Amino acid sequence: MTTLTKTEGTTVPSGSDPFLSVRDLHVRFSTEDGIVKAVDGLSFDLERGETLGIVGESGSGKSVTNLAILGLHNPKATEIGGEIMLDGQELTGAKERTLEKLRGNKMAMIFQDALTALSPYYTVGRQIAEPFMKHTGASKREGRQRAIEMLTKVGIPQPNLRVDDYPHQFSGGMRQRAMIAMALVCNPQLLIADEPTTALDVTVQAQILDLLKDLQQEFGSAIILITHDLGVVANTADKLLVMYAGRAVERGSVKEILTEPRHPYTWGLLSSMPRLSSDVSEALHPIPGSPPSLLNPPSGCPFNPRCGFTGEVGGSSCTDERPPLAPGRAAACHLSAEQKQTFFIEQIKPRLG
Amino acid sequence: MLQFLLRRTFGAVVILVLLSAFTFFVFFGAGDPAAMSCGKNCTADNIALIHQNLGLDKPLPTQYWDWLVGIFAGRDYSIGHCSAPCFGYSFATKQDVWSTLIDRLPTTASLAIGGAAVFLTVGLGTGLLAAYKRGSLIDKVLTSISMVLSSAQIYILGPIALGLFVYSGLMDSPKYVNFTSDPAGWFMGLLLPWVVMATIFTAQYTRMSRSTMIEQLQEEHVRTAKAKGMSSSYVFLRYAWRGSLIPIVTILGMDLSSLFGGAMITEFTFQLAGVGRLAIDSVITLDLPMVLGVLVFSAALILVFNIIVDATYAFIDPRVRLS
Numbered sequence: 222m223t224t225l226t227k228t229e230g231t232t233v234p235s236g237s238d239p240f241l242s243v244r245d246l247h248v249r250f251s252t253e254d255g256i257v258k259a260v261d262g263l264s265f266d267l268e269r270g271e272t273l274g275i276v277g278e279s280g281s282g283k284s285v286t287n288l289a290i291l292g293l294h295n296p297k298a299t300e301i302g303g304e305i306m307l308d309g310q311e312l313t314g315a316k317e318r319t320l321e322k323l324r325g326n327k328m329a330m331i332f333q334d335a336l337t338a339l340s341p342y343y344t345v346g347r348q349i350a351e352p353f354m355k356h357t358g359a360s361k362r363e364g365r366q367r368a369i370e371m372l373t374k375v376g377i378p379q380p381n382l383r384v385d386d387y388p389h390q391f392s393g394g395m396r397q398r399a400m401i402a403m404a405l406v407c408n409p410q411l412l413i414a415d416e417p418t419t420a421l422d423v424t425v426q427a428q429i430l431d432l433l434k435d436l437q438q439e440f441g442s443a444i445i446l447i448t449h450d451l452g453v454v455a456n457t458a459d460k461l462l463v464m465y466a467g468r469a470v471e472r473g474s475v476k477e478i479l480t481e482p483r484h485p486y487t488w489g490l491l492s493s494m495p496r497l498s499s500d501v502s503e504a505l506h507p508i509p510g511s512p513p514s515l516l517n518p519p520s521g522c523p524f525n526p527r528c529g530f531t532g533e534v535g536g537s538s539c540t541d542e543r544p545p546l547a548p549g550r551a552a553a554c555h556l557s558a559e560q561k562q563t564f565f566i567e568q569i570k571p572r573l574g
Numbered sequence: 575m576l577q578f579l580l581r582r583t584f585g586a587v588v589i590l591v592l593l594s595a596f597t598f599f600v601f602f603g604a605g606d607p608a609a610m611s612c613g614k615n616c617t618a619d620n621i622a623l624i625h626q627n628l629g630l631d632k633p634l635p636t637q638y639w640d641w642l643v644g645i646f647a648g649r650d651y652s653i654g655h656c657s658a659p660c661f662g663y664s665f666a667t668k669q670d671v672w673s674t675l676i677d678r679l680p681t682t683a684s685l686a687i688g689g690a691a692v693f694l695t696v697g698l699g700t701g702l703l704a705a706y707k708r709g710s711l712i713d714k715v716l717t718s719i720s721m722v723l724s725s726a727q728i729y730i731l732g733p734i735a736l737g738l739f740v741y742s743g744l745m746d747s748p749k750y751v752n753f754t755s756d757p758a759g760w761f762m763g764l765l766l767p768w769v770v771m772a773t774i775f776t777a778q779y780t781r782m783s784r785s786t787m788i789e790q791l792q793e794e795h796v797r798t799a800k801a802k803g804m805s806s807s808y809v810f811l812r813y814a815w816r817g818s819l820i821p822i823v824t825i826l827g828m829d830l831s832s833l834f835g836g837a838m839i840t841e842f843t844f845q846l847a848g849v850g851r852l853a854i855d856s857v858i859t860l861d862l863p864m865v866l867g868v869l870v871f872s873a874a875l876i877l878v879f880n881i882i883v884d885a886t887y888a889f890i891d892p893r894v895r896l897s
Contacts (some may be wrong), residue, residue, distance in 0.1 A: 291801055297709060317806065325803035332798055340795040341893055342816045352802040386894040403802065 240308055240443055241271035241290075241411055247302035248282070248289050248467075257287040257515045261467040262303075267460075269410065272437065272444040274458030274475065276451060276490065280512050282467040283447045287413045289313075290445075291330055292320040307411060325352035329409035333416040335396035339388040345372075345399045348382035353406045370403035375432060394425035401429070405436055412437075413445045418453060451494055455479055463487050466513050466523035470509050471552040483552035483561045486527045488569045496573065506572060522555065533560060575888070582884065584875035591642070594870050598638045601862045602630070610860045611665040627652040661870070662863035666856065671867035675849065681750040684839065686833035690766055690826075692772035697779025698822070704780065705787035706810060716780060724777035728770060732843035735770050748844040767844045771837060775829060779822070786821050790814040818854035819890045827883030834879075835872030843883070 222272075248260040260282040275283045288294055289301055292312060307314040307328060312320070329352075332338035339348060348362030349371055359367065365384065372380035375398040388396055393465050397417065404412060412431065418426040434457065437444055446458055454461060454475060461478045463471040463486065471484040482488055489508035510527040511517050519526050521540040531539040534555040546553040554561065601607070609616065609626040625631050628651075629640055636747065644660040649664065661671035700720070704713040739745045748766050751759035790796060791814045799809045836850025849868060856864035887894045 292795060293800055321803045321805055323803070324801055324814055330798075330801045332794065332801075334794070337794040338798045340799065340816075342813075342891065351799075351804060355803055389893050403798075 237458055238309060240380070241267040242267045242306045243286070243290070244304040244306075245302070246286065246289060246305065246313075247300070248285050248294065249300040249302075250294075251298055251300070252516075255516050258518065259467055260289065261498075261518075263464070263467070263469055265462055265469065265472070267411075267421070267443045267445065269420045269443050270437065270441045271460065272446055272458045274446045274448065274454030274461045276448055276454060276461065278449060278512050279465035280515070281464040282515075283464055284415050285467075286464075287330065287415060287445060287447060290411075290413065291324055291328060292317075295508055322356070325404075326356040327409055327410070328411040328413065329404040329407070331397075331400055331404045331412070331414040331417045334391070334420050335400040336388065338400060338405075339396060344385050344387055345391065346386075348388075349384075349399065349403045349406055352403070356407050367406060368402070371406050372399065373409060374405075374436075375399070375402045376428075377402075394421055394428070397421055397425070397429055401432065401436075405440075408442075409438050410440075410442055411445070412442045413447070415447045417446070417448070419448070419450070426453070433457070451479070451490060463490070466518055467515060468553070469546055470524065470554070472546065473550040477550055481562075481565060482569075483558075483565070484524075484554050485530050485556075486524050487552070488538065488565065489527075492569065492572050503572075522553070530556060530560075530564060533564070540560065575885070579885065582614040582881045586881065589877060590870060590874055593873050594642070594866065595638055597866055597869055598641060598746050599634060601866060602637060603634055606630075607665075607862055610862065623764065651766060655787075661867040664856070664861050664864045666859045666864070671863050674852065674864065675871055678847060678849045678852050680752070681846050682836050682841070682850060684750065684753065684760065684764055685767060685837055685846065685848060686830060688761075688768040689771040689833065689837070689840075690776070690830060693775035693779055694770065694826070697776040698783050700776075701780040701783025702787060702810075702815070704784040705791070708788060713784075715728055717784070720780040722775040722777075723773055724781065726774060726777075728774055728839045729843055731770050731773055732767075732840070735766055736844075739766060748846060750846055750848075764771070767840050767846065771840045778825070781823060783822060786818040787814055790817040793817065816890065820887060823883055823886050823890065825888075827879045828876075829859060831876040831879035832872075835875045836868070 242571050243266075244264050246260050246263045247258070248257060250283045263282070263286060265273065275286070277283050285294075290305055290307075290312065294301065294314065301313055303313060307323070310323075313322075339345070346368040349368040350359075350361070353359055353367045354361070354364040369380045369384050372384060377383050377395055377398055377452070383391075383395075391399060397420070401417070404414075412433075413487070417433070418429050421429060430453065433444065433446075436442070446454060448454055454495070458475050461471075461473060461475045462469050463478065463484065465486050471478060471482065471487050478487060482491060487572055489506070492506035493508060495505060508527055513523055513526065519540070521538070521542055522528070522544050525539040528539070538555050542551040542555070544555045552561065556564070599781050606621070608621045608628065608630055611624055611628070614828075629637055634638070635768040641662065643649070644656065644658070644662065646658055648658040649656045649660045649662075653663070653668075656663065656670055659672050661675075663669065664671055664674060666673070700716045704716040707713050723766040739749055745766060746763070749763045751763050787810075791810070793814070796809060796813045796817075799813045800806070804812075836848055836853050838850035838854055840846070841848040842854060849871070852864065853868045853872075855861070856868060
């Protein structure tokens with residue numbers, strides 16, 4: 222499993238190794254119905270201070286990838302292949318002890334739904350202080366002090382009182398802030414935010430995203446922002462990875478992908494997003510069909526059953542051959558570069574307004 | 575919390591009054607209690623005398639009222655004063671119901687406490703182990719054993735245990751010895767009933783603690799704790815275990831209240847004179863005052879344990895806590 226396939230960019234940009242490097246990651250779950258290939262050959266890099274957005278529909282492997290980085294999959298039912306290097310340290314196959322020391326310390330995660338992701342049985346303060354005490358050897362008093370400090374930082378009013386509250390006594394936005402405080406308590410160098418704003422209303426969403434940005438500036442952390450909302454990444458991320466059926470189908474800077482996307486799936490994602498600038502009478506264009514089963518993915522390009530451009534590709538390569546994703550700015554599609562540009566300008570761009 | 579306890583206690587008292595009234599009216603309204611009290615060869619004169627002595631010629635509500643008042647204030651019978659709490663005299667033994675109950679209680683309580691200690695340690699211990707080692711050989715063995723044992727019954731296991739250990743001469747017959755006078759005798763005398771009784775309960779606790787732990791381990795907040803770098807044993811004991819306590823405490827409350835109210839089959843199998851045995855005997859002999867006394871006593875225990883369990887929820891889960 223560790224042998225690298227050359228289908229995706231395996232070359233590292235010149236200079237030193239990237240802070241986080243994922244190479245040909247495979248995550249497979251054995252289920253009663255068979256083996257689910259949740260992530261199938263994914264590679265990406267991330268530098269300190271950078272934010273990588275990962276977008277895609279539900280079930281495209283976004284969360285699974287990031288749980289794999291933290292090593293949170295049940296080892297009995299999961300097979301993980303490939304290579305995950307964090308600051309020169311190999312994470313796949315690392316000992317549980319080694320990972321425990323990194324989790325919550327060097328790498329931390331913000332989960333989607335803070336109500337279920339925080340334990341109902343312990344105070345917010347205790348839950349924030351726990352990783353701090355574990356990783357720095359701080360005393361209970363220092364832990365509590367640190368929890369109050371973090372609550373202040375994420376903008377919880379009256380932190381010295383709120384520190385003793387239980388999660389159910391917090392509002393949804395406050396819980397998400399507490400969750401962020403918990404993830405940041407040890408100043409992690411890698412922060413994975415799994416749909417951190419999906420459960421929140423839009424005004425709180427913007428506050429939370431601003432907060433993440435501020436904290437990134439302060440600590441220089443690398444952030445992976447998982448979302449299905451392109452509006453969220455547009456203002457927050459530097460680089461973007463579009464995932465489909467456990468693979469990256471397009472890679473580039475946020476600006477590149479949002480202004481000139483090259484993959485029909487990305488076109489679909491952008492067309493299905495409402496815009497304030499467009500005419501109200503203008504219909505949205507959802508992607509037809511639903512994401513493929515990962516138990517038995519379609520042959521060739523996994524997007525081919527939903528793609529409106531298969532006819533433009535000569536022969537049967539869409540159903541026979543999986544398009545590779547070249548290194549750097551690229552899209553995994555059989556259409557030629559000229560075709561991509563022409564179709565985007567002629568058919569897609571007018572829809573986006 | 576105090577308000578909660580007061581409210582629940584009041585509710586419990588109401589339930590007890592209704593329950594005892596219903597039972598009383600059924601018992602003393604149907605048939606002639608005097609004839610039951612008197613026995614087989616009874617003259618009409620005797621029955622008339624008993625009627626008068628027990629106040630059976632008064633209207634039923636008055637009789638019930640006298641019985642109820644007797645519990646709090648004591649009561650005078652022709653055979654003497656019955657001091658509070660007075661539940662009347664047994665038809666069969668002519669003993670005071672309350673003192674008989676108090677007399678039988680240590681046996682039942684010892685049986686309940688010792689049995690619970692065994693089934694809790696073994697049951698929860700194996701359940702946690704099976705959950706921790708889920709899918710392993712240990713898990714499969716423990717789950718299978720508990721499956722077999724949970725389908726066993728005391729009246730089957732009891733005689734087998736007696737045959738193996740007592741009739742073969744390895745151990746003395748189970749008996750109750752006062753704990754304060756002879757702790758070792760108390761322990762050895764009840765060991766066999768404890769183990770046999772606990773066997774049935776253990777299986778239930780093994781299966782339940784295993785399944786709730788496995789459920790809890792899949793909770794998102796448990797995963798968060800792991801993502802914070804907490805060790806797996808810490809996550810297991812502090813996070814998952816805490817969430818498993820509620821269903822376990824619920825079942826434990828029900829089991830303890832029924833055990834303290836008399837483990838009928840166990841007491842009968844091992845010939846121990848506890849409350850359960852008393853209940854069986856008094857039902858067989860139609861000893862109405864005794865049945866009524868045992869019934870009210872057991873019902874009160876169930877209500878008390880219910881209140882304790884509900885109060886415990888608040889300690890376990892802050893969301894239940896009343897502010």
